[in-house]
């Protein structure tokens with residue numbers, strides 16, 4: 001096995017890795033669109049191909065737009081000369097679909113899609129969602145639960161010996177032992193269940209290209225174990241690398257919550273690509289190894305990625321709209337990564353905390369191309385990324401950045417070494433809105449308010465030109481203790497931002513408002529904290545129309561808090577709203593003004609001993625008497641809970657003709673309930689009853 005470099009050579013290589021992608025860059029900043037990649041064997045043959053090199057399997061619909069990882073990775077491989085087949089939302093019940101393109105020459109690339117399949121399928125209350133934004137028509141049921149497992153297994157069945165590489169958010173966040181909220185247990189590394197040869201974590205452009213090139217050159221998946229950004233499972237007889245940091249084993253984290261918290265802290269301390277160490281976690285006699293993350297890609301590589309010839313449309317075979325595409329079709333991504341390090345968010349873990357930005361020319365070329373599109377209506381819905389205002393920001397001292405192990409560059413305070421110049425972003429926004437054919441450019445990505453306040457010029461530009469009546473912001477909570485657990489700035493920060501926003505909107509003579517987003521039931525949040533939040537909302541006049549419930553996603557620090565009840569970084573206990581009834585109360589408090597929440601809010605206030613907030617006073621959250629709508633809603637819920645089918649059958653489970661006959665046979669004479677049967681109840685006047693009575 002090739003050894004990984006020590007920190008210094010890795011730092012010096014930072015700009016070089018980008019060359020792998022920059023070689024793909026075409027003459028133009030944004031290429032003219034070409035046909036989408038083939039989704040069927042027929043489309044493959046239409047291209048004159050008899051085989052593909054890579055089959056990309058995804059749980060999402062195939063949308064050839066750079067907001068979708070599947071499109072980016074497919075186009076990169078295509079640009080490098082590889083033939084790629086896109087197997088989108090295949091029927092996983094058999095491996096037949098995996099044979100659509102024949103045997104792939106190099107490998108199967110497997111992804112559950114843009115989201116973890118369990119988050120995609122279930123709500124925070126573990127109920128099945130009604131729709132799937134990444135499927136045509138928003139239909140559910142087009143991908144299985146834990147899609148990575150099913151897809152990898154089908155790939156193995158389809159063609160033995162073809163390497164299987166798992167990637168995407170689901171595989172990334174489950175690469176080591178993790179807490180799974182939906183099963184309410186600690187699961188082992190996904191590698192051991194899906195049996196992939198390699199797992200590629202983080203952003204995969206350079207990875208997939210290097211994997212394809214090295215497999216094409218005749219290397220085996222085992223020889224790729226020296227790459228950054230990959231994890232792999234070793235055989236029981238193999239010797240693990242000696243330079244790795246050993247995490248508490250799967251058996252330890254399963255048995256001991258404190259070991260789980262320790263493992264979480266160790267994993268998150270090894271996320272800076274410049275100083276991260278290789279990690280090993282034993283699962284019985286097998287070691288799972290996770291190499292350090294990939295280095296950030298250069299500006300040239302970012303331009304190359306976003307300059308590929310996307311059609312910016314779903315594959316033409318789809319007849320129904322794809323909700324996620326409808327939302328982002330007119331948006332422009334300008335950067336990736338986030339140095340916020342919020343404990344409930346996976347972006348820093350997945351995309352990295354070092355910001356990778358496109359050049360001004362590349363963004364402008366995409367805006368110009370968009371303006372020339374016949375279907376474009378002149379309004380860019382978003383210019384942003386994971387965060388709207390981190391464009392081209394980074395640590396001003398690369399030598400310090402290379403050894404830094406802080407979890408966030410902006411919490412508890414903004415690091416004095418962080419460059420926070422908004423100038424390049426302001427320039428970008430000006431360029432975009434002045435482009436011929438562009439009527440309006442909005443900012444819809446989340447704004448980091450503590451940074452935005454540092455730039456009066458940015459605040460002015462934003463409020464004057466880029467807000468469509470409402471600006472969504474995410475203060476997430478008001479309680480200092482909860483905000484600290486989240487690694488979010490204090491509520492004063494939001495209030496100061498709101499003040500500036502109001503002033504600038506008035507100056508621009510515009511009526512526009514903030515829509516703050518808050519999370520209920522986050523670790524640390526108890527009823528008292530939520531009541532304080534409700535009081536703040538009432539006093540400030542905010543009425544959130546949506547409630548976000550905390551979802552413990554795999555790998556997050558907040559998830560470790562939820563599972564263990566302690567903050568892994570401080571070791572201090574954290575309050576957890578674990579039961580559904582507690583979560584319901586927290587959710588209701590956030591929308592205390594809704595009549596249908598009256599009884600829940602009242603219960604919460606009584607439970608917390610805050611009856612002073614019930615009544616007619618101007619400080620009260622709810623009136624003393626329930627409004628009519630609240631009573632009607634309670635009645636409706638009571639009726640709904642009593643409604644039911646009194647048939648002992650499960651829909652769809654017994655629809656085979658054989659079972660149908662069996663069910664019908666219960667209605668035939670001599671079957672099912674008969675008053676004359678021997679077991680008929682005593683005293684029912686039936687023959688059986690009379691017989692039993694006679695016996696007695």
Ligand code: SF4
Nearest residue numbers: 395404409415417418
């Ligand atoms: S030194 Fe400060 S700005 Fe630089 S990486 Fe560390 S926290 Fe971020």
